[in-house]
Amino acid sequence: MFMLTYKVCRCPYCGTVQLSTAKKTFKCVRCNKTRVFTSKLSVPVIKEFVNSRHATEFILKYKKVKAKSLDGFN
Numbered sequence: 001m002f003m004l005t006y007k008v009c010r011c012p013y014c015g016t017v018q019l020s021t022a023k024k025t026f027k028c029v030r031c032n033k034t035r036v037f038t039s040k041l042s043v044p045v046i047k048e049f050v051n052s053r054h055a056t057e058f059i060l061k062y063k064k065v066k067a068k069s070l071d072g073f074n
């Protein structure tokens, strides 16, 4: 059975948190750089989901918390 995994990743270049369904290559929506998923360290994966809605909700929450804790930082 084909199962898509929704990975919540942080871009190793610019730090943008985003959703990726790619298995091999991560492409950043912000800085447009690509990086191969060789390990969880090469592209930091915060969490994985099988449900796209859950993943999107997680990102929204994560960004809210981050925005609060890093207020004025970015």
Ligand SMILES: [Zn+2]
Binding pocket: 011, 012, 013, 014, 015, 016, 028, 029, 030, 031, 032, 033
């Ligand atoms: Zn980036």
